[in-house]
Amino acid sequence: VTVAGVDLGGSKIAGVLLDDQGAVLAQVWREHHSRGPESALALIEEVVAELADPDRPAVQAVGVSVAGWLPADRQELLTAANLGIARLPLARLLADRLGCPVWLENDGNATALAEYTRGAGRGAQVLALFTLGTGVGGALVADGSVVAGRHGLAGELGHLPVDRAGPRCTCGARGCLEMAASGPAIAARARRLASRVAGAPLVALAGGQASQITARHVVAAAQAGDELSRQVLAQAGRAVGRAVAMTMAVADPDLVVLGGSVAVAAGPLILDPARQEVARNHPLLTMARAVPIVLAQAGPAAAALGAADLARDRHDRARS
Numbered sequence: 001v002t003v004a005g006v007d008l009g010g011s012k013i014a015g016v017l018l019d020d021q022g023a024v025l026a027q028v029w030r031e032h033h034s035r036g037p038e039s040a041l042a043l044i045e046e047v048v049a050e051l052a053d054p055d056r057p058a059v060q061a062v063g064v065s066v067a068g069w070l071p072a073d074r075q076e077l078l079t080a081a082n083l084g085i086a087r088l089p090l091a092r093l094l095a096d097r098l099g100c101p102v103w104l105e106n107d108g109n110a111t112a113l114a115e116y117t118r119g120a121g122r123g124a125q126v127l128a129l130f131t132l133g134t135g136v137g138g139a140l141v142a143d144g145s146v147v148a149g150r151h152g153l154a155g156e157l158g159h160l161p162v163d164r165a166g167p168r169c170t171c172g173a174r175g176c177l178e179m180a181a182s183g184p185a186i187a188a189r190a191r192r193l194a195s196r197v198a199g200a201p202l203v204a205l206a207g208g209q210a211s212q213i214t215a216r217h218v219v220a221a222a223q224a225g226d227e228l229s230r231q232v233l234a235q236a237g238r239a240v241g242r243a244v245a246m247t248m249a250v251a252d253p254d255l256v257v258l259g260g261s262v263a264v265a266a267g268p269l270i271l272d273p274a275r276q277e278v279a280r281n282h283p284l285l286t287m288a289r290a291v292p293i294v295l296a297q298a299g300p301a302a303a304a305l306g307a308a309d310l311a312r313d314r315h316d317r318a319r320s
C-alpha cells in the first residue's frame with residue numbers, strides 16, 4: 001500500500017510518501033506558526049494533498065505524528081501545548097477530511113520507530129530515545145514495539161525532573177528536562193548570559209541583538225569556539241545525562257539515541273557532556289559506561305517516516 005506520514009511539530013511540519021516497500025516517493029517540509037485545531041487540520045490536509053500528486057499512486061492510509069499527549073487508544077489529541085490544542089478527536093476529523101484511515105502517534109514514539117527500523121536503533125532490544133527540538137520528546141521501544149503504558153504516556157522522557165530548582169514546565173511540574181535542553185530553553189539561557197557580556201560573539205551572530213539569539217546561533221557559535229555557547233550546550237548535555245541515568249535505572253536500555261534538530265546539529269557538544277554526566281550519576285558505573293549514547297540517523301523526517309511505517313503496519317493488520 002502507498003502510505004503518507006506527516007509530522008506536525010511546534011514550528012515545522014514534514015510529510016513523506018512511501019511506496020509498497022517503504023521507499024520514499026516524495027517529501028514535503030515547511031515551517032509554520034499554526035495555533036489552534038482548525039489551523040492544524042488544514043495544515044496536515046495541505047501537506048497530504050501536496051504529497052498525493054495525481055501522477056503518484058493514491059494514498060491508502062496516513063500516519064500522523066504530533067508533538068503532544070495522546071491517550072492509549074491514540075484516537076484523540078489530549079494536549080499539545082506548543083500547538084495550542086486540547087482534547088481534539090484528531091484521528092476521526094482527519095480521516096473524514098482525507099477520506100482514508102488515519103493513525104496517530106506521539107512524535108517521540110514515531111521518531112523512535114523510525115530510528116529502530118531505519119536509523120541508529122537497528123538491532124537494539126530496549127531503545128531509549130530523547131529528541132531535543134521545540135520541546136523534548138522521548139520514547140522507549142522494547143522488542144520492536146513502543147512502550148505506551150496504561151495512559152499512553154510512557155516514555156515522556158522530556159518530563160523527567162532533572163533540576164528541582166529549575167523553571168516551571170508547560171506540564172505544570174518544575175525542572176523538567178524540557179526546560180533545560182529544548183531549543184527554546186537553550187536559546188533563553190544563552191540570551192541571559194550573552195546580554196551580560198560586552199561584545200559577545202553570540203550576540204554579533206544574532207545580528208547584534210541578544211533577544212534574537214536562537215539555539216541554532218548557539219550551536220554555530222559553539223562550533224566556532226565561543227566558550228559561552230559551549231557552556232550553554234554542555235549544561236543542556238548534562239541535563240540530558242541526568243535524564244539518561246534515570247531512564248537506565250527504570251528501563252535498562254541497551255542503546256540510547258539522541259535526536260532532534262538541536263542535538264544532531266550540536267553533536268559532541270551535547271553528547272560528550274551527556275556521556276560524562278551518565279558516568280558520574282549512575283550508581284552501577286560499569287554498566288553505565290557500557291550503554292552507548294549515539295546520535296540519531298533517520299534524518300529530520302524521522303517522525304514522519306515512523307508515522308508512515310506505523311500506518312502501513314496498522315493498515316496491513318486491519319486487513320489480515
Ligand SMILES: [Zn+2]
Nearest residue numbers: 159169171176
Ligand atoms: Zn514537564
